Amino acid sequence: MGLLASTMRKALLLFFCPASFLLAQNSQHIDPPGLNKSPAYTQAVAAKPGTIIWLSGQVAVNSKGELVGKGDLKAQVNQAWENVRLALAGSGATFQDVVKVTTFVVNYKPSMRDDLRAVRLKFMGDAKPPAATLVGVQSLASDDWLVEIEVTAVIR
16 A cells, blocks of 8 residues: 555656646745835736736835825825835836736715726726726725735736
C-alpha cells in the first residue's frame, strides 16, 4: 500500500502541477507613490500571466490621507479618478487597459450622473468604454466620503 500510495501521489503531482502552474497567478501588491498607504488594504494588485490589476476602491483622499472636497461630490469624484490614474500608472497600466469600473455614490440620484460621467470622460479620454456599474449606497466606510471607484484593468 505504501508503494502504491507513493506512486499515485507522484502521478497526481505530475498531473496537477502543470495545471496549477497555469492557474496560479504571480501576484504583486502595489501602493504607488502619491496614494495614501493603508494598513487595511493595498491600492492595486497585479497578477500574471496576462497581467490583471484589481484596484482597491479609490476615494477622495490625497497622499497624506486627507479628505479632498468635503461635501462636494464633483471635487471628490475628481480626486477619486486621480487616485485611479495614480494606481493604474503605479501598476504599469493606463486607462486604455481598464475593463471594468464600479462606482459607488452615497445617496445617488440620477441627476448626479452627468457630473459623474463628465469627470470619468476627462480621465478615460478616448479609451474604449469598459464594463461599468453605478451603485447608489447609503454610506461608505467614512461618513465624509461621497464616492468610491473600483477598477479592474488587464494589460495586454
